[in-house]
Amino acid sequence: MVEAPDSLSHMVGRRVLPLRGEGTWQTLVDCPAHHAVEVPEAVPDLVAARAYINPMAAATMLRLWPVRDKVVLLSGAGSSCSEHLGRWAISQGAKRVMGIYRSENRKDRLHRMGIEPISTANISAILTASAQADVAFDALGGDIARCVLERMRGETDFVAYGLLTGKPVNIGAGVRATYHRFHMRDHFPVLAGRGMQAAFAEIWPLLAEAPPSPPRVFPAQEWRQALAEAEKPGGQKPILDLSSLA
Incomplete structure (x- = not known):
C-alpha cells in the first residue's frame, strides 16, 4: 500500500489485496479502504496473488454445505477452485473425495492431493460416483453435470458454481438431489457486513495448510x-508480473 487514510496509515508500506477496486491491469489500484485486506507476512506473494476469488468461493461453499463425514464429488477437478474444494474438504473431514478430470496429466496430481480421479471419458465410473456422493460441486455444467445430478440420491446436494463447458445444466423430471446455484457475488454483501479482514482470517490458515499448486509466472509483456x-x-496456472512494466 502506498497511500491510505489516517485510520489505515499503519498499513502503508505493507502488502494488501486491493479488493473490488477498478483497474485489474493497473500497476496502481484504488479501492475502498475497508476492502484493503492486509496480507500476513508468512504468506508468499504467489499465494497472496491468488487468494481472492477461488479460495473465497471454495471456503464459502464449504461453509454453506459442510462435508464432514460425507462423500464429495467434484467436476472440473483440475481447476483452481475445485482444487481448493478438494484439499479443504479432505482437511475438514470428508469421508471420501472424488474428482472428475479431463486432461490425463491432472490424474497424478489429484492422486497426490488425496482425490480419487475419474476421467470424463469414463461415464460408468461417473454414474457410480454420483450415486455414492452426498455433495457434488459442479464447475462444468452440460452433459456431465446432468449425468451427475440425475444419478444422485435423495437428500443430497448438487452445487452448481461454474459452466466451464459453456452449457447449462438441464434439470429433468425425477431428479432427487437438491439443486443449488452458487455465485460468489451473491455473497459479497454478507462478507462486506462481516468485514473482508474477518473473511480472510479464515482463508489465510487454509492456504497455509494446503497452498495451491505452483503457478508459472510471465512478465506482463508475455501476456500472449x-x-x-x-x-x-x-x-x-499463469500469473502476469506487472512489476516489469514499472
Whole structure:
C-alpha cells in the first residue's frame, strides 16, 4: 500500500489485496479502504496473488454445505477452485473425495492431493460416483453435470458454481438431489457486513495448510504466452508480473 487514510496509515508500506477496486491491469489500484485486506507476512506473494476469488468461493461453499463425514464429488477437478474444494474438504473431514478430470496429466496430481480421479471419458465410473456422493460441486455444467445430478440420491446436494463447458445444466423430471446455484457475488454483501479482514482470517490458515499448486509466472509483456498456457490442457496456472512494466 502506498497511500491510505489516517485510520489505515499503519498499513502503508505493507502488502494488501486491493479488493473490488477498478483497474485489474493497473500497476496502481484504488479501492475502498475497508476492502484493503492486509496480507500476513508468512504468506508468499504467489499465494497472496491468488487468494481472492477461488479460495473465497471454495471456503464459502464449504461453509454453506459442510462435508464432514460425507462423500464429495467434484467436476472440473483440475481447476483452481475445485482444487481448493478438494484439499479443504479432505482437511475438514470428508469421508471420501472424488474428482472428475479431463486432461490425463491432472490424474497424478489429484492422486497426490488425496482425490480419487475419474476421467470424463469414463461415464460408468461417473454414474457410480454420483450415486455414492452426498455433495457434488459442479464447475462444468452440460452433459456431465446432468449425468451427475440425475444419478444422485435423495437428500443430497448438487452445487452448481461454474459452466466451464459453456452449457447449462438441464434439470429433468425425477431428479432427487437438491439443486443449488452458487455465485460468489451473491455473497459479497454478507462478507462486506462481516468485514473482508474477518473473511480472510479464515482463508489465510487454509492456504497455509494446503497452498495451491505452483503457478508459472510471465512478465506482463508475455501476456500472449500466458494466455496460451491458460488454454493448454493440464497447463500451470499463469500469473502476469506487472512489476516489469514499472
